[in-house]
Amino acid sequence: MSRHVGHLAGISLSNRGLPQEELEGLRQLAATAADRGTALPLLVAEYVDSVSRAWTDLPAIRRATEPQELKEAASALIRAVGDATVALTEGYESAHRAAIRGEEATRREFVGDLLEGRTDLGRLAERAERFGLRLVGPHQVSVARAESAFEAGDDTTRYVEEALTACFGARDVLITTKDGLLVCVFPGALPEVPDSFAAKVGDAVDESCRIAVSRPRPGPSGIVRSYQEARSTLDLAVLLGFTTRLVHASDLLVYQVLGRDRAAITDLVATVLGGLEGARGGPRALLDTLTAYFASGCLNTTTARRLGVSVRTVTYRLTRIRQLTGHDPTDPDQRYILQTAALGARLLDWPSHSLQPAE
16 A cells, blocks of 8 residues: 555555555456455454554645645545545456356356266265265255246345245255256255245246146265256146146156157057047047046046036047057056056147157
8 A cells, every 4th residue: 555655646646546566466466365265344454544644744745835826735645545445346246246256166067067967976065065065865856937937136036045944954955047947956865845846936926827846866976867857847747737836757657668669669659549539529628538537537427527417428539449449448447547548648749749659
């Protein structure tokens, strides 16, 4: 600061402002202080204190004999001190923003490595400690999707992060964003996190938000698989038309098993349900009836209530299904193959999309 006080001595005589190189020097001084962790109020207080100690020794102040001379010298010095304070603040804030950008870039790189498995697992565990995450024991991943993409640092992300860390602690829950999704990584030993995560996301966004949670898996590599499973579960829930906000991957295992061999399930649907295309008006009404029938525990009355039709209509449609497919949905021995084919039809979005049996 001694060099700066020397500049103030010259200003007190010339009534000129601080030169640009002096202001830039103050910005660099503030940036260095920010890097050392010095608080901005403390930095400004130290500067003002150094100026106040030297004030009465400044030439123009000491030599002023007339009130007007003292006024002009004081006015020039106050302007200079104001400019210097602004320069210190600018330098400090610029360094602070750069540090934040660097931290965000480091965090984004870590999140990418964590969710995509792009780095050595041992090193990943070490880096996780920096962000308050312990990769010990099984972890689960929950992902949320809304109409508007989630972004790092936006109001919704900050709200959910603050709420979850307040409930479960920063070392147990990691909230981040990836490809427009809001992602929550948490230990499998905290099974209450998904419901809390869903509730907080629901508080922050509209009802269109969908959330999926994976099964627990051990180690950093398990987090990669859990993240992939949560994403695929989210996509599958949308495809199947699920209306519940929170979907567990474990509840969709049968669909995932069916979907792993698309050729086989396509062949099954075409072979078992293909005959429904001969129905008047197409297969949609009969397929919906079949789906509702199985979801209702194979009860005609409940099925009719679900579909908003008469019990007689349900009975007629079940008879037509038997006639067109050769499989009787009311026969326990034939029910399973029809139910499996109906599940496959939902996976393939048939009959909205054409179906070609596998060769």
